[in-house]
Amino acid sequence: MQTDPNAHDMIEALLKETRTFPPTPAFAAQANAQPGIHEEAERDYLGFWRSWAEKLTWSKPFETVLEWNEPFAKWFGGGTLNASVNCLDRHVEAGRGGRIAFYFEGEPGDRRTITYAELLHDVCKLANGLRKLGVKRGDRVAIYMPMVPELPVALLACARIGAAHSVVFGGFSADSIVDRMKDAECVAIITTDQGWRRGKKVPLKATVDVALEQSPSVKHCIVSKRVGDPVAMRDGRDIWWNDLVRDEPATCAPEAMESEDLLFLLYTSGTTAKPKGIMHSTAGYLTGVTATTSLVFDLKESDIFWCTADIGWVTGHSYIVYGPLALGATGILYEGTPDFPEQDRFWEIVERYKATILYTAPTAIRAFMKWGREHVDKHDLSSLRLLASVGEPINPEAWMWYHDVIGGGNCPVVDTWWQTETGAIMIAPLPGITTLKPGSATRAFPGIVADVVDEEGKTVPLGGGGYIVIRQPWPSMTRGIYGDPQRFKETYWSKFEHLYLAGDGCHRDVDGDFWFMGRIDDVMNVSGHRISTAEVESALVDHHAVAEAAVVGKADDLTGQAIVCFVSLRSHSEPSAALNTELRQHVASKLGKFTMPKELTFTQELPKTRSGKIMRRLLRDIAEGRELGDTTTLADSSVVLDLQSRVQAASGKEE
Ligand code: WTA
16 A cells, blocks of 8 residues: 555564454354344345344334435434433333443442433433523533443433534543534533542543633533532533432433434544544434444343443444443443553453453553553453454454453454444454454444455455445444535545545455554544544644644554654744653643653754645654655755654663
8 A cells, every 4th residue: 555654564464363263153153143144234235224223212113224315324214213212211111120221330449330210210300401401402512521420321311302412532621622512512511520530530620611711602511520529610501410400300201303313423533633523313323333232242131241432432422322222231331540549450340240241442452461461360250251342453462362361262352443433333253253363353244335445446356455445325324524514525535436435544365354554644543542643733833832843643562653743943942851841741731631742853844845745754754763765755855864863862862
């Protein structure tokens, strides 16, 4: 692949991987997905998706399956339904209200068990409270909370009254909240007084207060109590959750939503500084997440499912909230980090709740490997029967460690490739059918038509690499970028005719299995979080000392990629170690702590082409210590040589 200078190396490294793990007969016999399912979906792709949509509870059945007006899809037209009814009421009405929806474990060690009946009760009360405040069908509501039970309650209460939620990950800064709330014209925000992180209190409400100064559309701020320290409450705008719901009835008539009505927005980074409000529909999204939860995770009544993602990202939306709840599953909700108070916290949780399915990210697995297996060996993990991975390519060593040390060699490991935009898992093994290969996401989910194409959009023969594309619409696909249909077309549907462009590089082996190779655009993947280089650059130039900045992702053993910045200063500023730290902290305060750059190098000039385009490819070579690629198009080649020697000198110091 021409666009990624590393792609070639990555392909070769992966090709050396020849281990295979066919399903055991015992797992295969009991699996939800049985052989023939891919072929059946291929024969009748609309029929496959229709059958999954029919498993939902509808207030009015749908009439059509798909209307496709590229790139805008309408699935299950004519029907009405409510997502909260599908996640809650239908289980309670079937007499399963006493089933546990969530085992909640707080970071300080407090625990709660929440049944479906209790969840429905809480959702109805909050939904009534929101209605009382004037929040109505068609509105947007921002949610900025830690991983506490009130978070899924907030999502489902919005869904119940037909208001779209827009969850902003609790690690984001006030500025990031403002951008997202303004773009969506949110009418309310739901937050928490404070949260817990590694034993420290995180000031969520105070951050929201700063954001609200600049968010005129937001009329109400609902605050749930987690920590209990006093926080400022503004009269007429702020209200405690408990006060809001106290006198509300415990039942609430759900809105009958059209299939295509907006269920939620989730903002994600793209190649420009402005985050994109990814839109998801009600029926198509629910269909996609229920089908994949059932078939990829092989979810059963008896399972205890732990997806360790934060609900602030799409993985938490789809595989903590909507997929598992729609199937009536029992899940684990954990508030904290894997290393608090000790590095065995995850394994303690698996053991305590007898988790059967664990879904986590390669960056976490690599951290566990580094911490050592003694933390794992202290605990009985024999309840686990399936392991899964998401967020970035999983390297074969991490896959093997996950399989052998966490799974005791007894659990299939399913690597799941998908995106905020796809709503649900797209490429993944079906654990009772697919032969696993460490490092490969294997094959497309039934009903998903994926391909790898070259620069011209032509299918690359098996054994080659290129761009991953999707050839046919699917129910959980995004319905577009909020307020910007043009950008939606340009970003995903313009490079190749009639193909959805995901933006990832991918290689297929001779068996047709997919091996992902990372982004091909200017989006970095740091610990599974998508961060755009442009966003970090604009945070840097926002600082008064900075004239110009270029940002690239550098391969990192632990986080997948790390953020590396090259900065030229204004004439009145001088490079110094203090300014270096200050600038990196500036990024963290503008965008959120998790975006703190790992390295920053000062330079007089950035390497540019004669037309003035910054050559990121060369900066990546410099950051990763490679020999420089072609420099002939540079306006001034001394710039890169100078930079290269600075970076080498700096890394020499570290060693
Ligand atoms: C990357 C997260 C390789 C990829 C669900 C994608 C992966 C981006 C995998 C989406 C995987 C996610 N193997 N790469 N199994 N899963 N990615 O929107 O680059 O936060 O485009 O959705 O993460 O990130 P997002």
